[in-house]
Amino acid sequence: MNPTQEIRISDPTLRDGNHAIGHQLSAENIAAYCKAADAAGVPIVEVGHGNGLGASSLQLGEAKTPDHIALATARENMNRSKLGIHVIPGFATIERDLKPALALGVDVVRVASHCSEADICERHIGFSRNEGAEVWGCLMMSHMISPSMLLEQARKLESYGAEGVVFMDSSGHFMPEDVRVRVDTLVNGLGIAVGFHGHNNLGLAIANSVAAADAGATLIDGCARGFGAGAGNTQLEVLVAVFERLKYSTGIDFYKMLDAADLAEQTLMKEIPTIKSVSVVSGMAGVFSGFMKPVTRIAKEFDVDPRDIFFELGRRKIVAGQEDIILEVAKQLAQQPKKGNP
Amino acid sequence: MNRDAVIQAKEKLRVAIIGSGNIGTDLLIKVGRSPHLECGAFIGRNLSSSGMMKALSLGVPVSAEGINHIINNPDCCDIVFDATSAKSHFEHAPILRGLNKRVIDMTPAKIGLMSVPSVNMADCLNEFNVNMVTCGGQASIPVAYAIGQTQSDVDYIEVVSSISSRSAGPATRQNLDEYIKTTEDGLKEFSGARRTKAILNLNPAEPCVDMQTTIFAKVKDPDILKLTERLSELVKSVCKYVPGYEIILGPIVENDRIVVMVRVRGLGDYLPAYAGNLDIINCAAIAMAEEYAQVTLNAVSKGN
Numbered sequence: 001m002n003p004t005q006e007i008r009i010s011d012p013t014l015r016d017g018n019h020a021i022g023h024q025l026s027a028e029n030i031a032a033y034c035k036a037a038d039a040a041g042v043p044i045v046e047v048g049h050g051n052g053l054g055a056s057s058l059q060l061g062e063a064k065t066p067d068h069i070a071l072a073t074a075r076e077n078m079n080r081s082k083l084g085i086h087v088i089p090g091f092a093t094i095e096r097d098l099k100p101a102l103a104l105g106v107d108v109v110r111v112a113s114h115c116s117e118a119d120i121c122e123r124h125i126g127f128s129r130n131e132g133a134e135v136w137g138c139l140m141m142s143h144m145i146s147p148s149m150l151l152e153q154a155r156k157l158e159s160y161g162a163e164g165v166v167f168m169d170s171s172g173h174f175m176p177e178d179v180r181v182r183v184d185t186l187v188n189g190l191g192i193a194v195g196f197h198g199h200n201n202l203g204l205a206i207a208n209s210v211a212a213a214d215a216g217a218t219l220i221d222g223c224a225r226g227f228g229a230g231a232g233n234t235q236l237e238v239l240v241a242v243f244e245r246l247k248y249s250t251g252i253d254f255y256k257m258l259d260a261a262d263l264a265e266q267t268l269m270k271e272i273p274t275i276k277s278v279s280v281v282s283g284m285a286g287v288f289s290g291f292m293k294p295v296t297r298i299a300k301e302f303d304v305d306p307r308d309i310f311f312e313l314g315r316r317k318i319v320a321g322q323e324d325i326i327l328e329v330a331k332q333l334a335q336q337p338k339k340g341n342p
Numbered sequence: 343m344n345r346d347a348v349i350q351a352k353e354k355l356r357v358a359i360i361g362s363g364n365i366g367t368d369l370l371i372k373v374g375r376s377p378h379l380e381c382g383a384f385i386g387r388n389l390s391s392s393g394m395m396k397a398l399s400l401g402v403p404v405s406a407e408g409i410n411h412i413i414n415n416p417d418c419c420d421i422v423f424d425a426t427s428a429k430s431h432f433e434h435a436p437i438l439r440g441l442n443k444r445v446i447d448m449t450p451a452k453i454g455l456m457s458v459p460s461v462n463m464a465d466c467l468n469e470f471n472v473n474m475v476t477c478g479g480q481a482s483i484p485v486a487y488a489i490g491q492t493q494s495d496v497d498y499i500e501v502v503s504s505i506s507s508r509s510a511g512p513a514t515r516q517n518l519d520e521y522i523k524t525t526e527d528g529l530k531e532f533s534g535a536r537r538t539k540a541i542l543n544l545n546p547a548e549p550c551v552d553m554q555t556t557i558f559a560k561v562k563d564p565d566i567l568k569l570t571e572r573l574s575e576l577v578k579s580v581c582k583y584v585p586g587y588e589i590i591l592g593p594i595v596e597n598d599r600i601v602v603m604v605r606v607r608g609l610g611d612y613l614p615a616y617a618g619n620l621d622i623i624n625c626a627a628i629a630m631a632e633e634y635a636q637v638t639l640n641a642v643s644k645g646n
Contacts, residue, residue: 057541058560059502059556090543117546120518123516301596316547317547318545322543324502324603325554327556331591
């Protein structure tokens with residue numbers, strides 16, 4: 001390990017955290033956390049609906065704060081930190097969503113697709129590069145394909161003009177070795193930076209992020225108190241502390257990061273993310289962490305076991321964005337005899 | 343002159359298909375089965391593509407010259423299916439209008455009137471250019487139309503389609519933004535909803551997933567009984583041209599929204615049955631072309 005290696009932190013507390021509260025972050029919430037993160041020197045702060053720009057919907061949950069207000073508010077309250085967005089083609093369009101966002105002063109655009117569908121990102125990446133933004137490609141649910149297939153998809157993102165590729169453990173399914181192998185494959189096969197985004201369903205978000213850094217990833221995502229979908233993301237203030245002990249430099253002021261995390265706990269969340277039983281199941285089943293809330297609600301409505309829903313969704317290889325299928329699966333399970341019954 | 347050839351000419355209208363990808367090739371197979379249509383030209387850019395191979399194996403005249411083939415051989419067709427891309431259709435449309443061709447636009451360019459046969463077939467018959475909206479539009483608009491007809495104060499309709507990755511070719515992937523815009527416009531026009539939203543998911547699971555479309559609606563005081571009745575009539579009418587169209591959930595009210603979920607299994611012509619997305623837009627286009635053909639041929643025979 002190179003003891004002076006720099007790790008850049010990207011903080012999606014105000015984006016992924018939205019999953020945990022039904023996308024109800026207010027402009028005041030955004031303003032307060034942006035100020036705190038800016039004071040701590042967090043390099044990139046990502047803001048928006050849990051599924052990113054243009055994703056407010058009945059399918060995924062309607063955002064309390066529209067994109068343009070969220071982004072304008074964040075922009076006003078940050079001097080040093082760059083403003084980032086998550087953009088999924090198929091949800092966000094260039095004309096309706098991306099153009100206005102860039103006009104509001106977004107610095108970093110992360111164009112995301114399901115891990116095997118990178119080619120839907122081409123136009124959004126090209127457009128954002130042309131507009132002068134820093135552009136990353138993101139491969140979500142990356143546990144669903146092999147390291148070599150992940151590299152093939154990442155190379156496409158590189159060819160479209162992405163300046164780096166983040167692979168996301170959207171279900172919190174990876175073991176540290178899985179992460180190490182993937183970072184290694186990407187670092188050796190790409191000419192651009194590699195990043196990692198973890199979830200904590202199996203309690204390994206920090207360990208996986210360290211494995212990513214050790215293998216050569218230079219951008220790591222983390223959220224204050226782990227505020228994020230399902231069991232939550234990599235807990236940022238812990239990550240900063242761990243990186244300090246491992247002599248990685250993040251450039252973040254540790255005390256001020258702790259202050260930002262305290263503020264996040266007090267003002268953003270109804271409950272601190274923990275690994276609930278359904279989140280363990282979601283991690284095991286390899287289902288998108290963001291499904292926790294709708295699965296829990298629909299399981300109650302149809303009187304079925306949420307764990308059965310998760311395993312059936314996993315068996316059917318449902319991807320992030322397919323929340324409507326939860327209803328169909330619940331209906332199907334409700335028509336079957338309950339487990340344990342003769 | 344051969345007597346059979348004269349009868350043949352009167353019984354069928356000739357179509358040209360531009361675009362030799364998934365949509366174009368599947369259309370080719372469906373045209374081959376039609377009692378009212380025959381393919382006069384299958385046009386792409388690459389003679390060795392798998393679509394071209396299929397056309398050659400069927401003995402259909404092929405060309406790699408793109409739109410120029412129709413400019414140079416205007417008699418090859420009466421109707422043109424444009425299965426290229428929105429960008430290309432903007433170039434093709436004025437040329438084809440100049441040649442007096444009926445155009446069925448399979449791209450989301452949306453230059454002409456939007457056509458959803460179960461809803462507005464009759465309105466489309468006098469148009470020179472009709473647009474088949476999108477696969478998600480063909481699957482969801484009959485439902486959205488039923489919601490518009492039976493519910494008061496339709497505030498919002500949202501449509502989420504999931505299709506198998508295998509069924510989404512390069513043009514589909516390049517045209518996601520146009521897909522969204524065109525689907526949203528179609529939903530608004532046919533339902534009267536104040537706001538609409540369309541979302542498309544690609545699912546790479548193997549074995550491939552069937553096309554599914556979920557329609558959510560926010561209305562004042564949902565009337566599920568009325569909606570269920572109207573929907574069952576519309577589904578029958580859609581099934582006349584897309585036999586694999588089926589409501590698999592709903593209409594129900596869940597979490598303060600009307601939910602209807604539709605599954606579309608294809609006929610398995612060029613792509614297997616999971617590609618209901620391909621089938622529903624192509625079956626709608628063929629239904630449209632056959633209706634043109636019957637009206638035109640009837641007019642000709644009466645004229646005689």
